[in-house]
Amino acid sequence: MEITRIQPAGLVVSPAFSHVAVVPAGATTVYIGGQNGVDETGAVVSDDVVAQSVRALDNAEIALEAAGASLADVVQWTVFIAEGADLGAAYGAIGPRLGGADAPPLVTAAVVAALGVPGALIEVSAIAALNPA
Template identity: 55%
Template sequence: MDQIELLQPEGLVKSPAFSHVAVVPPGATTIHVGGQNAVDATGQLVGGDDVGAQTRRVMENLTTALAAAGAGIEHLVSVTVVLVEGVDINAAYGAASASLAGLPVPPLVMGMFVRGLGVPGALVEVSALAAVVR
């Protein structure tokens, strides 16, 4: 095996938004991206109380973090989306999926609701795992 496989096995729900299994070959460089919030380079929260706007900034930050490790959105294996209770999940996932739209197969995705996040006013946080076969 010389590439990452994202699988949607028979017997599990088919979704254009996520895959169920990822197989990373030996020798691939694994990249872990810690939780990204909707903050700019100075640490200021972006997007106010608009979860869609915050999610777009989070995805920009995720892209920047991946690029620092020599990877891109196309190298995502798994994404964890954490949302504050009460926000519109469709607005958040819609904004995130815009960044993932060009992928031939989507990464694994997990989402959860929490009471609050570490950054005051943050409504969404995303962490990710990527892998690059060189």
């Protein structure tokens, strides 16, 4: 039993995201709270959106691994970008790592006025599922 990601007819087909994901009964769900581009002390790593994006995704990966999951297990990503930050640069830095081209995860993205961490330009959160044994 695997997670099924669907690109329904009638909706735009994108290599970057799917529209629907079906998680099998018995799967373990893992929720990763918002991760910013900060180091282990909580300091923002740079004022550059690319550097922050890479670190935010690295932090999400660390959190996933702590729960026995990986980037490949992510069903849905939520990405917040601070207004004025270069969205294209941020996605260019992390997009290839968000999921596989054959069955990409769901992605929700929003441009927001500001994030909770002063100086943060990006925040990512994830929902992952581990297939039942």
